Amino acid sequence: MAHLQPKNIVIVGGSLGGLFLGVALKQLRKNLNIRILEKNPTQLLHDQGAGVVAAGDVQEFFQRHDRTHTPLAVTSHQRLYLDRKGNVIDREDKQQHMTSWDLLYHVLRANFDTIDSEYAKAPEPMDNEGTAVYRHGHQVGDVDVDAGTPLVIHTTTADGQSESFEADLLIGADGPSSTIRKLIDPSVKRTYAGYVAWRGTVPETSVSSSARDVFVEKFPFFHTSGCQILAYTIPGPNGTVEPGKRLLNWVWYVNYAADSPEHVDLMTDKEGKRHHITLPPGGIRDGVWTKQKERAREILPPQFAELVEKTEVPFVQAITDVISPRAVLERDGRVVLSGDALAGFRPHTAASTNQAALDAMLLAEAVGRIVDGEDREQVLGEWERRVVQYAREGQRSGVEMGQRSQFGEHPLRG
Template identity: 60%
Template sequence: MASKPMNVVVIGGSLGGLMHGIVLKRLGHTVRILERNPSPLLHNQGAGVVAGNDTQDFFQHHDLTHRSLAVTSHLRHYLDVKGNEIHREEYAQQMTSWDLLYYVLRANFDRVESGYCTLPPVQDGEGKATYQYGHTVTALRDLGPDAGVELSFRDRDGESGKRTADLVIAADGGSSTVRKLLQPDVERKYVGYVAWRGTVPERSLSAAATAALAEKFTFFHASGVQVLAYLIPVPDGALEPGKRLMNWVWYVNYAPGSAAYRELMTDVDGKAHAVTLPAGKMAPRVWHKQKAVAAAALPPQFADIVAKTEQPFIQAITDVLSPCNTYLDGRVLLVGDALAGFRPHTAASTSQAAYDALMLDAMLRGEMSRQEWAARTMEYARRVQRRGVEMGERSQFGRHPYAGTYPG
């Protein structure tokens, strides 16, 4: 696609934007990430990430820190409401954390120092990498095939600016501004349930919870409910037993527009949130009520970790899928969640970002055409998005084969 170094702007500085930025930097292009968050480093909510094959492939090929990233979950198994195992599958998976991936990617992209990893060696032929925070894109304008794309933005001080790029990578998430500008008819829609999420230090778990959950991918299903848990690295990336975090996700149905849903998504200060209720912002009465539900309705091992969670947060589950991923004659590309927001049941959001970045690398190296890149990444997005809808609908509104009773 490019016979000479390009000036590239990546919109969105989370995992997907950083993956694409690293690929482009290593190929010798000048890369500037524009991240709208007003702080120089992003902060996650303590979320776990299943490191699928595409994620592992990306880090194997592009992470020059070479640090270990994951806790191995040796099997998947299912509990009944009393906490007894009712089914197991010998299936190893790699579990990591958002923050560990983020800081390793920042070390590779713009050499941010942290306690997570050592800085990688500088490679010959790398392009310049810049990460600008507090920059919100407000408009795009096609300047023509030989002139690129003009981006208008507003910085953290409220000042307006413009920048021209040969290529724009839109990696700005499920509520993508770029997608709204280019495809305003595509809407992100709430689908009727949320994920309660949190983490607990492994050392604080009960013996029963440790036996059932440690180094396993554990599930409980009931009508309208799914809860799961797995171990992840701690905030400094430590992987040693006893030092890790137990990450849990609890899917619960709330009708759109219902009083219960409005109460859930309204924080302690009275502010309503559309997609994520951040950690530390939950109204105490809401959390107190949910812990009581956990004690009455979940297997005791899950009730234990919910009760010991200090900073829960909420993720409203949504669907979004763009009909295409290439605009302005291929000078603007939608990637990751900006292209397709997967339901978390797929555990594939990070994998999609990694896959898209790996395919971009292949395209820019001349191993595939732009048309083949678009076809492969769109097929991946459509296939996994459809599978996520099927999994979510079965979990929350159908009947899972290992579902038990749920007296809550």
């Protein structure tokens, strides 16, 4: 194991977590061959209108690795807590940086495999950057991990063809329902937490002045029994951070007992298909959305109710828990987990993207040390201890916040 050099690296999962890894590894400039395998059949993943809190490790990642120098975030200056009537009952001066999934994704693609877009233009190539390939439409079906033989990843393409890839290092960055984790350690289960997040965005100029007063460049919350809603300003179309062109992103946590009639009704789309994790934009049935807007008017502060009412294409994500006890899954250190595949944080932590960025920076550092001749087992052991500790703390914190928010008494309940 000490002498196995990770020159050929396969990353499974082409969303933010996989791209963080790909960019950080490429910019080691050690002539690595990096291949990202993404199961989605389209060349570019599509934005779901999701806002992202750009915490410290996300900011550090882009300061180190973004060679496009794209403005990434809108600054929120205050946290506000509202009562049912919309009055501010608590205020805290606190700066946080808010961005969007789509902006991060396109900036990372520009840095990884030089995809130009309206969001960012690809930088010039560097010396010794090796190869960086993004293969969409590849669903992993199996992995050969027998000792003494090459590590082989078997995939099925979008058109039904079989294709296999050899690797010195396989990284599972394929989310909380990770296929790589299931193949190596099927004992780890993803479980529903008893509530969902309704999500949506509205142009900042589309809401009333009273709503803008609490939403624009602020981070407002409202809590009541079994319910939390929050909002913040994020970049607008094509990643613009220009005032007047940005979006207001909202997240509304609502309890639904598992497999209850209300839960099944919610997660059944317009075509009659039941979803278990995400009900994507455009899938929510009109009657379900009408009832949710009525509920917003009944229980939310008027500013939040207005935001919900003016959302054209909402979507729903089930809140779940999952954590692996290990980040290194195979005794020769050839298969590892990163980001959500290692631990799925509840979104209350605002740390899922931060975990992915941190794991990627630390793993790239470890790979660089191994390529330079350090002992692979020792280096990966150090990396695993650090990322697993972060995963445990973040996962535990998210459960505590979620249970208090949805099933307890929040101290600033309105």
